[in-house]
Amino acid sequence: MKLSSKCEYACLALIDLAENRDKSVCRIADIAQRKKIPKKFLEQILLILKQSGYVKSKKGASGGYKLAKPPENISLAEIIRLMDGALAPVDSVSKYFYEPSPIEQCKPLLNVFQEIRDYVSHKMEDTHFNELIITK
Numbered sequence: 846m847k848l849s850s851k852c853e854y855a856c857l858a859l860i861d862l863a864e865n866r867d868k869s870v871c872r873i874a875d876i877a878q879r880k881k882i883p884k885k886f887l888e889q890i891l892l893i894l895k896q897s898g899y900v901k902s903k904k905g906a907s908g909g910y911k912l913a914k915p916p917e918n919i920s921l922a923e924i925i926r927l928m929d930g931a932l933a934p935v936d937s938v939s940k941y942f943y944e945p946s947p948i949e950q951c952k953p954l955l956n957v958f959q960e961i962r963d964y965v966s967h968k969m970e971d972t973h974f975n976e977l978i979i980t981k
Contacts, residue, residue, distance in 0.1 A: 846965060852928035854882045855890045856977075859924060862900065863916035863974045870902075870909030890928075897927055916978070922969035932969060933962040940966070 857880040865871050873891065877884040891910055894900045901913045912919075925932060926941065936944035938959045948955055 846932060846934055848925065849929050851886070851890060852925055854880070854886060855894060855924055855928050856921070857882060858887060858890055859894070859899065859912070859916070859919065859974050860977050860979070862910060862912045864978050866912055866916065868911070870907075870911045872909040876910070893927070899924070899927075916974035919974045920970050921972040921974070921977075922966060925969060932966050934958050934965075938962045 858876055861876045861880050862871055873884060873887055876882065877887050882890075891900060891902070895902055895910075895913075898913055899919060900910050902908065902910050922932060931939040931942035933939035933942070935946050935948050935958050936942065937946035937949045938955065939962070948958065
């Protein structure tokens with residue numbers, strides 16, 4: 846599994862919103878500066894997160910973004926699946942994005958990749974954004 850830049854930036858944006866959840870909203874420019882995310886790219890990411898119900902926005906001069914739900918209710922796995930798709934290393938062991946693949950010819954090898962999928966999936970399902978906050 847390899848995360849895209851979009852996925853990495855989405856995670857950083859959610860961490861920033863979790864770190865600043867006591868504020869009414871966070872401006873895109875502020876999030877972009879704090880987490881070193883290209884502003885235009887961040888706008889696209891926040892739109893996806895908004896459409897998926899992870900963030901909400903307020904329009905206007907005092908507008909910005911905030912989490913739509915508590916950070917302890919957002920798992921790392923949810924965001925990675927949203928942005929990048931399957932957590933599995935090969936399509937044929939994916940629970941949510943299964944596609945046949947050549948590796949299915951070798952059951953022992955397939956089992957190794959299922960174990961990897963299970964470990965990665967459990968770790969990411971059990972990791973929530975409140976645990977990723979950097980305290981100052």
